[in-house]
Amino acid sequence: MKSVYFVEKNKMQVREFPKAQLVKETDAIIKIVRACVCGSDLWWFRGISERQPGPVGHEAIGLIEEVGTGVKNFKVGDFVIVPFTHGCGHCPICLAGFEANCPNAKDGVNGGYQGEFYRAINTDGALVKIPGQPSDYSDDQLASLTALADVMPTGFHAAKAADVHEGDTVVVFGDGAVGLCAVISAKLLGAKRIIAMSRHEDRAALARDFGATDIIDERGEEAIQKIMSLTNGYGADAALECVGTKQAIESAFQAVRAGGRVGRVGVPHDVDYNEWIDSLFWKNIQLGGGVASVARWDKEILLEAVLSGEINPGRVFTAEFSLDEIQKAYEAMDQRTAIKSLLRISEV
C-alpha cells in the first residue's frame, strides 16, 4: 500500500509499505477515503520539533476493510471517522468524556492516516460511524466529515473547556483551521457575539461566514483595548486560545471579564504562568482545556451538525491534493497559501 513518509525537514514522500494488518482482536483496518494535513504537522515539517522519519498523519475518514473478532459495533463496509484519539470507550476516563487521556490507548499510533490503509485500535470506542457510504456525500460534505477527525472537535474542545453557552460573548485567538472551527463551535453553542482575532483577509472572511460578529486585527495591548471597548470595559465571557503562543494565552487571560473562562487547546512553552495565576484567582477566572475528545464531541453534537448542514467545517480546506502531491500539500500550509490541505486518497 502507498503511505506518506516523512523523510526529513521539508521533505515528504509517498512510499510503498506492506498492507496494514490486524494485530489485536479489537483492531480494524481502514481503507482511507480522505485524509489531511494538520497545523501541528508543520512543527516537525519545519524542523522546529523533532520527529523520527516514518509514516505520518492523524486525521481521516474511510471504509472498514477488516475487523477483529472482538469488534462489536462496526462491520466491514462501514463508513467511519478515524479520530486522532484512540479511547477504549469503557474505562472511567473515557466514560467521563476524556478519551484523549484513555489509559488503554497506549498502542494508538498517530501516523499512517495519510495513506491507503490504516490499522485502528480500540475500534468500538475510538471510531465514529457515518451513516451510508462515501458516494452518498458531496465533496464538500466529505471535507466536513474529514474535519471531524481532529480540527473541528479540537476547536469545539476549546469552546467546551471555556464553558461557552447561550448568549455569551466569546473571543477566539487564532485564525488557523482550529481557531476557525472554534468560531463555528462558539456559534453552535449559542454565543451571541464572537470576536475573532485575525489579520488575514481570507481567514477573517471565513470567520465571518462561520459566525464571527467582530474581527480584530490588532495584537497584544491594542487588541485587549479593542476587546474592552467592544465589551463595555468588562471583557468577554470566554476566550478560546487556539494559537499556542505566549502572546495569545496572555491576551486570553486579559480578554475575559471577572468570572470569565479561558479554554486552551495549545501549549505555549515560553510563558511565565507565575505572573498570571494570582490574577486569575483575584478575577475568578477559570482555565481549562487539553487534548480534544474527538469521538465524544462527534457523537454528541458535531456529526449531526455536519449531516444537517448546520456547520460546514470542511471550508477550512482551501486546497486539495492527491497522495502523490503530498509535498505540495505540506508546502501550501507551510507557505500559508492554504489554511488546511485536504488529501483525496481514494475515489468514492
Next chain:
Amino acid sequence: MKSVYFVEKNKMQVREFPKAQLVKETDAIIKIVRACVCGSDLWWFRGISERQPGPVGHEAIGLIEEVGTGVKNFKVGDFVIVPFTHGCGHCPICLAGFEANCPNAKDGVNGGYQGEFYRAINTDGALVKIPGQPSDYSDDQLASLTALADVMPTGFHAAKAADVHEGDTVVVFGDGAVGLCAVISAKLLGAKRIIAMSRHEDRAALARDFGATDIIDERGEEAIQKIMSLTNGYGADAALECVGTKQAIESAFQAVRAGGRVGRVGVPHDVDYNEWIDSLFWKNIQLGGGVASVARWDKEILLEAVLSGEINPGRVFTAEFSLDEIQKAYEAMDQRTAIKSLLRISEV
C-alpha cells in the same frame, strides 16, 4: 459604640467609636447580633502579613438599624446576613454571579463587623435577608447563619469552581473551617465519596459528620498514593484546595483524574506554576476559583439549606466569646484550641 480594634501583632482591644452613620443613600446601618473571627485574620494577628491598626472583622449577622433613601429591598428591623463581599447586584459582573469582583464595590470595608454597629454599602445587592427575627432561632441556628457571611459560601465556592456534581468523588484539602464547609458543600452538591485530608481528630470527626466518607492523614506523596488507592488508580473527579499552601495546591493537581477539576479558594505564594500548567493541559484538568460569591450562594442554596436543617455549618464554631473577650477569641484560633471563634455581640 464598641468595636474591636487591632492594636498590633497578637494584640486586640475593644474600643469606643462614634456610632456608624449612613454616608450614601444605598447604605444601611446594621446592629450586629453575631460576628466571628476568620482564619484569614490570623495572618495579620500573627504578624505574617501587614495590617494597619484599626477596626476589623468581615463576617456578621444583624438587624437593620437604619437604611438610606435609595434602599429598596430592605427596611429597618430586617434580619440580615452581612457578607464580606459588597456587590451592587446590578452590574454585569454581579449579574454573572461574581459579586466579589463588583466594580461598584470599591467603598466596601472589610473591617468593623466585629463591633456593635456596621455601615454596609450596596445594601440591596450585598445583604441577604433572613426570614423572621433573631429570637426565632436557636443559638446553633444563629451560628449557622453567621457562617453564611463568609466561611460556608467560601467552601461552597471551592466546590462550585470545581464543578462538583451528583456522584462525584471529591478530595478536600484543608480541615480548617473553610475545608470543613467544603466537605458540607460537596455533600450538598451530591458527591458520593468525599475524601477529607485531616490529621486532627476533632476536625476529622466533624468532617465525617459533615459527610466525609474517608479521612487521609498523610500528606504529600503518601497522600497522593492513598487517594489513588481509593480511586482505582485514576484520581478523584474534583479536588478542593482550602488551605492556601504550596503542598496543598500541588497535591490537588495530582489528586484528580484526567479531565478532573481543581477549585481553589486560597492563594499560596511559593508555588512554581510553570512546573504544573503543562501537566494540567495534558491531563485535561480545569483550574477555577477565587473570592466567593457570598450573596449568590446564600440566596441560591445555602440559606435554605440552613433553614431546613440540611446543613449545620455553625458547628465549625467550637468556641464562643463576648466582645470583651476578643483577645481570647483570637488566641483560641491562633493556638488551635478552637476551629473558629463565634462572637456574641448582642442578645436576641
